[in-house]
Amino acid sequence: MRRQVPLPWKSLDWRDVSSDQLEAKFDSLLDEDRKQGFPLDRAPLMRLSLIQIGDNRWRFVLSIHHLVVDGWSLAQLVKEVLLAYQLLRSNSPLALDPAPSLRCYMAWLKKQSFDEAQEFWHNYLQDVRGGVKLGFEINQLEHDDDRLGKTSARLSVGSTNALEEFAREHRLTLNTVVQAAWSILLSRYSGETDVVYGFVTSGRSAPVKGIGSMVGMLVNTLPMRAQVDPHANLVSWLQQFQKSQADARKYEHSSLVHVRK
Numbered sequence: 001m002r003r004q005v006p007l008p009w010k011s012l013d014w015r016d017v018s019s020d021q022l023e024a025k026f027d028s029l030l031d032e033d034r035k036q037g038f039p040l041d042r043a044p045l046m047r048l049s050l051i052q053i054g055d056n057r058w059r060f061v062l063s064i065h066h067l068v069v070d071g072w073s074l075a076q077l078v079k080e081v082l083l084a085y086q087l088l089r090s091n092s093p094l095a096l097d098p099a100p101s102l103r104c105y106m107a108w109l110k111k112q113s114f115d116e117a118q119e120f121w122h123n124y125l126q127d128v129r130g131g132v133k134l135g136f137e138i139n140q141l142e143h144d145d146d147r148l149g150k151t152s153a154r155l156s157v158g159s160t161n162a163l164e165e166f167a168r169e170h171r172l173t174l175n176t177v178v179q180a181a182w183s184i185l186l187s188r189y190s191g192e193t194d195v196v197y198g199f200v201t202s203g204r205s206a207p208v209k210g211i212g213s214m215v216g217m218l219v220n221t222l223p224m225r226a227q228v229d230p231h232a233n234l235v236s237w238l239q240q241f242q243k244s245q246a247d248a249r250k251y252e253h254s255s256l257v258h259v260r261k
Contacts, residue, residue: 008047015052022053030061038065066217072202073215100210105218108208109253117254124225124248125196125259132190132197170235176242183226183241199224201252220252222259 017025029049038045045065052058069077080096087094155163167174179199186195203218204211211218226241 002043005043007044010047010049012049012051015054017053026051026059033061033063040065040067044068068217069215070203070217070219072204072218076213077215100208100214102214102216105206105208105211105214105216108206112253114254114258117251118258120247120251121223121254121259125223128194128196128225132186132192132195134186134189170238172238172242176238176245179224179245180226180238180241183224184228187226187228193228193230194225195228196223196225198222201249203252205249206253220254221256222248222252222254224248 014022014025029051033047033049045068047063049061049063050058051061064074080099084094084096163177164174166172167177182197183195186197187193198221201220201222203220204214208214225244229237
């Protein structure tokens with residue numbers, strides 16, 4: 001294991017680039033950076049570029065492989081970079097608290113019983129007939145751009161507040177309500193009452209000190225199973241669904257290798 005590696009750093013001076021050309025040039029730089037990729041046998045899996053675009057204006061590009069950080073820890077990393085920047089600007093001592101080490105999580109992970117986790121997932125997925133089928137295959141859409149697209153919708157403040165109040169009243173998390181809505185939607189479109197789909201966990205529920213501010217790749221994707229009964233009492237069903245989520249989260253550290261066996 002290497003304790004130190006040189007960090008790839010590129011400094012560019014674009015002060016002579018016109019405003020009309022700046023965005024195209026910047027997009028080209030980003031495109032070239034993406035194509036460069038990261039050799040997985042060469043550390044570090046990150047690089048930085050600082051581009052000066054005016055006398056007091058810069059753009060900073062951080063390129064980093066997903067193996068190194070997840071979205072949760074990226075926010076922590078950016079927070080600390082901005083804090084260090086503010087301290088340096090004010091000529092204050094650059095004193096940051098020691099970061100929790102990912103090694104602590106790895107040490108905890110090695111102590112876990114994967115046989116127990118494998119048994120849980122075996123029982124959890126027992127009798128599952130297959131994935132959710134929505135009446136079409138993905139490859140049917142690959143070459144049909146007219147049938148592909150993106151859409152977005154926003155809930156009003158009133159609707160959001162009502163959902164939050166409903167969740168609090170019945171001791172549910174908002175995540176449970178959203179996951180349950182997705183489960184019902186999949187059930188309705190597939191015609192199945194037993195649906196399984198992938199969900200992403202933060203991996204931050206392990207009882208490891210400082211795990212909330214740890215920088216590393218802790219996220220995991222695991223199966224979520226929902227047995228949708230259109231005649232069940234909604235609140236009772238949601239509470240049972242939340243309990244099922246909580247049970248699965250105890251084993252969110254499981255690799256898909258153990259889940260599939």
